[in-house]
Amino acid sequence: MTKADIVNEIAKSTGVEKVQVQQIVEAFMESIKGSLTSNNNVYLRGFGSFIIKKRAQKVARNISKNTTITIPAHNIPAFKPSKSFAAKVKGGK
Numbered sequence: 001m002t003k004a005d006i007v008n009e010i011a012k013s014t015g016v017e018k019v020q021v022q023q024i025v026e027a028f029m030e031s032i033k034g035s036l037t038s039n040n041n042v043y044l045r046g047f048g049s050f051i052i053k054k055r056a057q058k059v060a061r062n063i064s065k066n067t068t069i070t071i072p073a074h075n076i077p078a079f080k081p082s083k084s085f086a087a088k089v090k091g092g093k
Helices: 003-014 018-037 083-091
Strands: 042-044 048-055 058-062 067-071 074-081
Touching: 003 018, 018 042, 018 048, 074 083
Parallel strands: none
Antiparallel strands: 042 048, 048 074, 058 067
C-alpha cells in the first residue's frame, strides 16, 4: 500500500477531499519526523510507537580490501507495534 492508496482510502471513508487528506497525511508524517529528529519518541496508543534506537560504535570489515573500519555510534528510527496490533497481524484478523 502506498501513500496515495492511504489518501484514497481515507478520502472515501470520511468524504473529505483528497487534497485535504494528503495535506493532513503529509503534516502527520512531518510531525513524526520532527519529533524523532529531536530525539523524542512518538506513542500512538493502540497502534504502536515510533522510537529512536541507539547503535553502539563497532568495528566492521571490508572483505574486498581486507581492512577494518570503525562505524561510529549513531541513532536510527524504528517502529514498535502495540500488543493488540501485533496480535491482529499475527492472528491474520
